[in-house]
Amino acid sequence: MGRVEGKVALVTGATGGIGKATIERLVREGARVFAFARQEGPLRDAVAQYGDAVAIGTGTVTEEADVARAVASCLSAFGRLDILFANAGVEGVVKPLTEITAEELDEVYRVNMRGTFFTLKHGAPPMVEQGKGSIVLNSSVLGLSGMAGLSAYAMSKHAVTGLMRSAALELSPRGVRVNSIHPAAVDNRMMRSIERLAAPDAPNSVKDKFTSMIPLGRYGTNEEIADLVLFLASDESSFCSGSTFTADGAFGAL
Template structure:
C-alpha cells in the first residue's frame, strides 16, 4: 500500500494514462482520488470503469484560471488535502510544418500543456504547503528532450514543462513539495493514434511499425507502464527526489 492515507488529484484523469494511474493509486491504498477532465463523457466512462465512491469526478478546463482554482479548492474542501498532484492533462495538436501550423491550434496546445501545468501548481501549491508538502508529477514527453519535425506546438510545450518543473522544484522544496516530470516515448493510446495518422494519413499502422523499430525494447509503452512510474514518484519511496526528468521510453532516446 504505497499510497496509504494519501489523497491524489489527477488532471486528464479520464484519459488513457490518467485512468490507469487512478486505478493503480486506488489499488495502492490511496484514501481518495480526484479526477479532473475536460470531457464529461469521458468522466462518465471513468466512473463506470472505476466503480468506487473513493473517486471525486470534476469537469474542468485546465487552461482557465478560475476553473483550476475551483477544482483545487473543491478537492481541499471535500477530500481534506492534496498529497499528490499529477498534472497529466495534455493535447497533441496537429501534424504540420511550422509555416502551415494553425495559430489557434498552437495557442490551444500551449494553453493546455503549459498554462495548465503552471495554473495547477499556482493554485495547488498553497494547499500542499499548508498540509506539510507532497508530490507533484508532470507528464512531459521524450518530445520535451529532443526535436521532431511538424509538431512544433507539442514539442515546444513539452520542453516548456521541464522549465516549469525545475522552478516548481526550487520553490516547493522549502515546504517539502517535490516536483518531477516524466517523459514517455510513444504510448499505445488515443493520442498516438492521432499523431500516427497525422504523420501519414491513412497509414497509421505503418507509422507505428516504424516507431516501434526505433525502440530497443521493441514495443510502445502502455498506459500502465506510465502509471507505475507515477506511483513511484507519488509515494514516499521517492521522498528525496525532486527536480528530476524521468525518461520512460524503452531505450528510444539512448
C-alpha cells in the same frame, strides 16, 4: 498497507489512457482521488467502479478559475492534497513548422503550457501548507528532445520541463517535491491520433517508424506510465525532486 495509503491525489486528464491507468493504481494502493476532465459523462464512466474513493470535477485546465475550483472541491471532498498529477495534454497538429497556424499553436500552448501551469499554481499551496507533497508533471520524451513535424508539441513539453525545474527549486525547501515524467510513444488514443495526422492513408507505417526508434522494440502501455507516477507519488521516491524521469524503452539513449 498500500504504497500511497491515506493520501489524496488530484489527477487531470482523468478520462485519458494514462490518467485512467494512474487512478486505478493510486486507488488500488490506498489513495483517494479527485479526478478532473472536461466531459462529465466519460469522467463518471471512467471512475464509476471506485465508489467513494474517487470524487470528480469537470472543467478545462486552460481556465484558471476551473482549476482553482477543482482544487477547492478536492479539499472540501477529502480535506487535504498530497499528490498532484498534471497530466492533461493535447497532441495538436503534425505538420512542418512553417505550416502551423497561430490558432493551432495557441491550442497546444493553452492546454499543455497554461493548463499545466495553472494546475501547479493552484495545487501547490495546500501541499506547502501541509509541508509535504508530491507533484508530477506529464511532459514527454519531446520535453527533452525534438521531432520533425511535432514542433509545437515539443515546444510545449519542453516548457513543462522548465516549469518542473523552477517549481522544484521554489517548492522543495517547503517540503513539496516536483518531478516530470517523459514517456515515449504509448499505445493509446493520442498515438493513434498522431499516426493518423502524420499519414492519414498509412497510419500503421508511422507506428512502425516510431517503433523502430525505440530500442525495446515496442510502444509503452498506459499501465507502465502509471507505475512510474505511482513511484513518484509514493514516499518510495522521498529524495527525488527536480528530476526528469523517462519511460521510453531507451529512445533517449540514442
